[in-house]
Amino acid sequence: MADAKTHNPIRIDPETCVKCNLCDWICPGDIIYKEEDNRETLPVIRYPDECWYCGLCQSICPTSAIDIIFPEQMVRNRTDVVSLLGKVPE
Amino acid sequence: MQENWTTIDTDVLVVGGGVAGSMAAIPALEAGLKVVICEKGKVLDHCGSIGCGVDHYLTVMDTGPEWDTPEFLIRHVPELTDYIVDTAVASRVIREMPRIFRKLESFGIDFKDRETGDYYRLRSFGLPGTYHINFDGTDFKKQIGERVRKGKATVLMRTMVLQLLARDNRAYGGIAFNFRTGEWYAIRARAVVLAAGDVNRISKNASGLAFDSWHFPYDTGDAHAMGYRSGAMLANMESVEATLTPKGFSCQGLNALVSLGAYFVNRRGERFMFKYDRKGENARRAVIADAAINEYLLGNGPVHLDCRHLPQDMLDRMEHTLQVDRYTLPAFYKQKGVNFREELVEISISELSIRRSGVYFRGSGLAVDVNGETSIEALFAAGDCATVSGGIAGAAVLGHIAGEGSVRRMRESHGALPAIDMAAAAAMRAESANHLESAGSMSWKELEDATRQTVTDYVGVRRTDKGLRLALDTLGALAQREPALKADDLHGLMRVHEAKNIRLNAELMATASLARRETRTGSSHMRLDYPKTDEQNWRKFVIVERGSDGPRVRTLSTDRPLADAFARSVQTA
Numbered sequence: 001m002a003d004a005k006t007h008n009p010i011r012i013d014p015e016t017c018v019k020c021n022l023c024d025w026i027c028p029g030d031i032i033y034k035e036e037d038n039r040e041t042l043p044v045i046r047y048p049d050e051c052w053y054c055g056l057c058q059s060i061c062p063t064s065a066i067d068i069i070f071p072e073q074m075v076r077n078r079t080d081v082v083s084l085l086g087k088v089p090e
Numbered sequence: 091m092q093e094n095w096t097t098i099d100t101d102v103l104v105v106g107g108g109v110a111g112s113m114a115a116i117p118a119l120e121a122g123l124k125v126v127i128c129e130k131g132k133v134l135d136h137c138g139s140i141g142c143g144v145d146h147y148l149t150v151m152d153t154g155p156e157w158d159t160p161e162f163l164i165r166h167v168p169e170l171t172d173y174i175v176d177t178a179v180a181s182r183v184i185r186e187m188p189r190i191f192r193k194l195e196s197f198g199i200d201f202k203d204r205e206t207g208d209y210y211r212l213r214s215f216g217l218p219g220t221y222h223i224n225f226d227g228t229d230f231k232k233q234i235g236e237r238v239r240k241g242k243a244t245v246l247m248r249t250m251v252l253q254l255l256a257r258d259n260r261a262y263g264g265i266a267f268n269f270r271t272g273e274w275y276a277i278r279a280r281a282v283v284l285a286a287g288d289v290n291r292i293s294k295n296a297s298g299l300a301f302d303s304w305h306f307p308y309d310t311g312d313a314h315a316m317g318y319r320s321g322a323m324l325a326n327m328e329s330v331e332a333t334l335t336p337k338g339f340s341c342q343g344l345n346a347l348v349s350l351g352a353y354f355v356n357r358r359g360e361r362f363m364f365k366y367d368r369k370g371e372n373a374r375r376a377v378i379a380d381a382a383i384n385e386y387l388l389g390n391g392p393v394h395l396d397c398r399h400l401p402q403d404m405l406d407r408m409e410h411t412l413q414v415d416r417y418t419l420p421a422f423y424k425q426k427g428v429n430f431r432e433e434l435v436e437i438s439i440s441e442l443s444i445r446r447s448g449v450y451f452r453g454s455g456l457a458v459d460v461n462g463e464t465s466i467e468a469l470f471a472a473g474d475c476a477t478v479s480g481g482i483a484g485a486a487v488l489g490h491i492a493g494e495g496s497v498r499r500m501r502e503s504h505g506a507l508p509a510i511d512m513a514a515a516a517a518m519r520a521e522s523a524n525h526l527e528s529a530g531s532m533s534w535k536e537l538e539d540a541t542r543q544t545v546t547d548y549v550g551v552r553r554t555d556k557g558l559r560l561a562l563d564t565l566g567a568l569a570q571r572e573p574a575l576k577a578d579d580l581h582g583l584m585r586v587h588e589a590k591n592i593r594l595n596a597e598l599m600a601t602a603s604l605a606r607r608e609t610r611t612g613s614s615h616m617r618l619d620y621p622k623t624d625e626q627n628w629r630k631f632v633i634v635e636r637g638s639d640g641p642r643v644r645t646l647s648t649d650r651p652l653a654d655a656f657a658r659s660v661q662t663a
Contacts, residue, residue, distance in 0.1 A: 028131045028141050029301070029308055030248060030269065030581055047581065050301050052308070053339070054142050055418035068418050070339070071299075075426045077338030079296040081386045081438050086552035088618060089560060 007071040008048040010057060016065040017042055023057035023066065032057060095515070096275045099507070100126040100244070102496050103264055103279035105251045105313060107131070108138020109482055110473025111285030112234045113190075113489030114462075114496065119241030121497045126277055127238070128249045128266050130308055130584070134235030139287060139306035139474075140482055144227035145414040146212070146345050147201060148450070148483040149191045150184060150219075157219035160185045166218045170374065171452040172611045173629050174326065178651035179478040180451040182460040183487050190487045197233045201225045214349035215450065216367075216374035222349060224407075228414055230482075246275065250584050251312065253518055254282065254469065255510060256320045259658055261469035262507050264316075265515055267522070269584040276515055278507045281468045281496035284456060285489060286313035288445035288474035289595045291538060291588075293330075294546040295340050295441035300538060304333050304340040304440040308588075311444065313475035315591035317456045318598065318636055323465040325477045325631045325652060326454040327595075328602035329447030329614045330550065332379040336395070337438035339422045342415040348372060350408045352397050354382065354437065356390040376448030380612030383439055383551055394434035405431045441542075442550055444595055446479040447614040453479030457633070459653035461499075462492030467658045468499050477652065521573075525586045530576030534589035537575060540568055541593045549600045551613040558604040565597045566640075601641045602632045 010032065012023075023043050024034035029050050034043040045051075053074075058066040102118045104111045107129035115125045131137030150160050157163075164181045171180075195201065201223050203210040211220040238245070248270045255263040255278065263278040287309030291300050301307040318324060333344050334354070348371045356362050366381035367373035373381075382393050397405060409431075412419050428435055446453045456464045456471035458478065463470050470492040473485035480487070544564045548557035572590055577583040608624035609617050630645040631652060646655055 025132055026136055028137055028306070030130070030132075030584070049299070050307075050585075052301055052303070052306070053341075053418050053422075054416070055421070056136055056142055059142075059417050068421055070422055070425050071297075073299070074297045074302065074338040075422070077296050077438070079298065079337075079438070081296065081337070081391055084294055084296065084439060084441075084546060084550075085383060085387060086550045087547045087557065088552060088554060089548070089556045 006049045008045050009051045009053060009069055009071070010045045010048065011067045011069055012043060013065040014042055016063045018063050020062060022060050022062065026056045026060045028052065028054065028056065094274065096273055098126060098275060098277045100124045100277060100279045101500050102281050102283065103128070103277050104283045104285060105264065106138070106284070106286040106473070107134045107245065108285060108287060108473060108485065109140060109231065109234060110485035110489035111283065112238045113486045114283040114285060114470070114472055114493035115238050115243050116241065117490060117493035118497055119238070119243055123497065123500060125241070125243040126279070127243050127245045128251045128264070129245060129247055130250050132247045134238055134245060135232040138231060139309060140231055142417050143414045144230050144482050145411045146222045146224050147227065148221050148481055149187045149223065150221060151191065152188045160187065163218070163221070167451050170216060171449050174610065174631065174648055175452050176477055176652050178460055178653070179458060182491065183451070183478055183480065183484060186487050186491060187483065190490050193490070194486065197237050199230055199233050212349035214345050214372060216369055216372065216377065217450070222345065224346070224349065224411060226414055249275070250587060251316065252522065252587055254316050254320045256466055256469070257508050259321065260467040261320070263510070265518060269580040272580050274519055276510050276512070278510060280500040280503050280507065281470065283470040283472065283492050283496055284313035284317060284475055285471070285473045286475055288443050289314060289592065290443050292444065292542065292545050292592055292596055293442040293550055294542050296438040297338050297340070300542065302340050303443070304335055304342060305443050305445065309474070310588040311591045311595035312588070313471060314455050314598070315594045317464060317469070317471065318594065320466060321636050322469060323457040323652065323656070324455055324598065324634045325457045326447070326452060327444065327598045327634050328606050328632055329452070329454050329611065330442040330599070331376070331445045331448045331614065332442050332551070333375060333440045334379060334382050334437050335440045336422065337436040340440045341419055343412045343419065344375065344378070346408060346411040346415065347395065348378070350404055350411070351400055352395055353399070355394050355396050355434070356385045357392060358390065362390070374449050376611045376614050379439060379448055382437065383613045386439070393437045395430065395437050396434055397430055398432060442545065444599055445474050447611055449611060450480045450484070451478055453477045457652040459651065459656065461495030462488055463495050463499065465656040465658065468503070470496050522583065522587070524573070525575050525577040525583055528574065528576060530574045532571055532575050534575055534577070534582065534586045537568060537572070537589045538592060541565065541596050545596050545599070549596065549603060551616055553603050553615070553617050554619045555604065558600050561600045562597065562604070565593060565600060568593055569597070598634050598641055601643055602634050605632045605643045605645070
């Protein structure tokens with residue numbers, strides 16, 4: 001399981017969430033866990049660092065309670081692309 | 091009934107409920123057969139790499155003009171694949187395209203443009219005609235999934251198949267587990283279809299986030315690994331695929347960009363694609379990626395996407411199309427504060443995947459015959475894990491072919507299925523359970539990170555004999571540590587098995603890359619020590635199979651279908 005410092009991309013508004021289970025049902029990565037048949041508990045983003053940023057949870061949410069937030073390393077990326085293009089061994 | 095096992099007997103077992111798997115299930119269901127589908131996702135409507143939607147579909151339609159006939163496209167296949175292709179299988183797929191396209195339409199999929207009521211067909215990726223239908227495929231997969239549900243297939247969700255059941259070079263089922271409930275399945279079947287997609291999470295990308303990948307990160311080469319372990323023949327594993335993505339977010343969309351007229355420019359504002367291919371941005375994906383890689387290596391980066399010259403109606407279509415393929419792309423641009431209509435967007439090379447090396451009809455994976463059957467009898471493969479792959483259309487068509495093939499194979503098979511060797515199954519399960527119980531020294535994330543770093547450094551886009559051997563040493567050492575992998579929970583156990591499959595696929599890729607002593611299709615297989623394409627000696631497939639102490643490699647001429655080398659009797663279509 002991811003630790004507390006891990007960026008959580010899936011923000012669920014507890015006020016508007018109707019605790020319906022659809023986000024758990026649709027997530028292709030098995031990341032969102034929602035206790036079934038319990039209208040009291042909120043969904044839990046159990047494995048936030050395994051998110052694909054597909055937004056299926058957001059698209060299916062009946063009350064638009066979900067926002068997808070991209071982390072800094074995605075929106076303001078500073079990686080040198082050449083570092084991804086392999087090394088030539090001596 | 092075995093204790094603590096759910097045993098199922100079925101006619102066809104399908105591994106993976108994406109487009110290829112679902113399309114394979116459909117003819118089997120239509121023939122009245124029992125079908126079990128194992129799927130790591132939870133709903134057929136949205137699983138697989140196009141669970142979110144798809145914005146284009148490649149097909150010949152046979153509407154009259156010569157370019158729209160299967161035979162015309164077939165004639166161009168050798169050139170499109172740089173001559174490494176199983177022509178027999180690719181030809182069957184292309185000839186079946188119009189039939190499967192009409193069948194998809196009969197499911198209620200609307201390929202027509204909402205405004206004009208006609209097909210909006212575009213040319214892209216070096217294809218010799220406007221074969222790509224641009225359409226709103228948000229519900230494409232939903233309609234296929236619905237058809238499978240109506241056929242009353244048994245669908246086991248959140249379930250990963252770990253191992254095939256095979257005896258005497260014949261497949262008869264698989265062992266699977268549900269990573270939500272911990273339920274274990276021993277499934278016997280008269281035919282098995284592997285449709286578990288491509289291999290992702292295998293190299294690094296700009297964001298450094300393993301699951302930020304252009305293709306579906308939950309496709310981890312499970313079919314390749316399972317097939318290999320059972321002795322199936324794999325081909326083209328040396329070819330890697332990359333694309334161009336907005337820097338920081340590996341997402342789909344290159345087809346929409348290039349087919350609608352976007353440009354790519356380098357640091358100096360030069361539209362450089364024409365230096366690499368006379369078709370410019372309309373070249374094959376492999377060429378586009380290779381061109382950008384070269385520009386970066388030449389110090390001409392950063393590369394930018396330039397849409398500023400496009401008319402408003404084209405930009406509107408582009409904006410709409412891009413979010414069909416990846417729903418969150420507009421949100422990414424918004425958070426980034428970039429308006430792609432008016433500004434340049436910085437572009438990165440995506441992570442690499444093992445798929446179809448940026449060209450159509452040359453897949454990397456399980457060798458199949460014209461019926462989609464692998465070198466193991468009654469074991470079929472389709473989609474991005476098979477040696478003929480062509481995106482969504484390829485998955486739909488070969489999937490359907492494999493489904494029909496499995497119906498024929500199943501009708502031919504007589505007698506009882508072999509009894510499952512439950513002692514062997516229990517041993518495999520105990521080995522898996524060890525990951526949950528052991529105070530293991532390594533997490534699946536560490537194994538994957540080490541694999542990705544090795545692939546990025548030495549197996550990626552610049553290969554040498556020395557680098558590949560270094561990589562094989564590292565990957566071999568990592569394999570030794572796999573028994574000590576630790577899983578915190580059932581979900582983690584699923585990831586442990588995925589990580590092992592990714593590492594194995596990296597080893598197969600490095601092994602095949604070492605064998606092909608030439609360069610072909612640019613950065614798809616770039617050997618710095620053999621920088622030329624050697625048409626004299628290397629119009630060959632590199633074959634990888636399981637040997638007694640690791641992968642065994644041989645080559646086969648591309649003059650003959652791969653199936654000619656199968657150690658089983660091959661059916662005729």
